Amino acid sequence: MSFPRIALLVMTLLLSGCANAGDWVELGGQRYKVEIADDDAERARGLMFRDELAAGTGMIFLHEREEPQAYWMKNTRIPLDILYFDNTRKLVAQQRDVPPCSAGNACPPYPSNAPARYVLELNAGEAARLKLQNGAVLKLGGGLRTLP
Template sequence: MKRALPLLFLLPAAAALAVKAGDGYVTLRGHRITVEVAADDASRARGLMFRDRLAADHGMLFVFVDDAPREFWMKNTRIPLDMLFFDAAGKLVALQRDAQPCRQDPCAIYPSNAPARYVLELAGGSAARLGVAPGDVLSIHADFGEVR
């Protein structure tokens, strides 16, 4: 029984590493942002849940197989986030600024209100700091592997 205890501490780290398989970076308004890529259902569902912090120059890039209206929520998310929605050409079509962690159900839904292929989540306030505006273009430098 005592041998199993240290393994319990490794499980959260192993889960976090599973999301990082497709790391890369994006550029937006001349700023380079290191991203973890979420390109399958499991990694998109987990997203940035259970994180206590997110560096100013880091984020998560959600990749989908098609352009469609997207909805995100903040269930089990501990930090405020900016959600930037981009179409297949990388053009910013919508953004949700400073989405707050969900403290109780039902959680608020944050929609794209426009078809989007990519969603970039950044620490809350990053979009304002970078001066992001609809029409800005995202340049992606990451290996998605197989998008599912």
């Protein structure tokens, strides 16, 4: 491989690593650094097989359209709050303190019970700590600002 190709490869890797470094959401006056799951494979994997989720972090799932959603905890080892938001990023449903599940395909679903487009997973107890109520607005920052 020639030097220009190596330099281009290194720059591409560095830039792709930085692309998500500033992604964050704000909810209830609290800012969270988030990982983004915006395709089927990333949404399916979610937070599976992790032993912890650092304080002040979460994962946001982006869907192409607003519709009823249902998440489950298959192979998820940490309890979570699952928060559902509509097209306008208003909180429309909450599943709090959802326990880990190691039962594979027998893990129960946790539905939104309302059409949602954005789903935010945080450590269990965050929704209660923030005293979240439906109607709370999710603010997007970093690279997420360009989302409709």
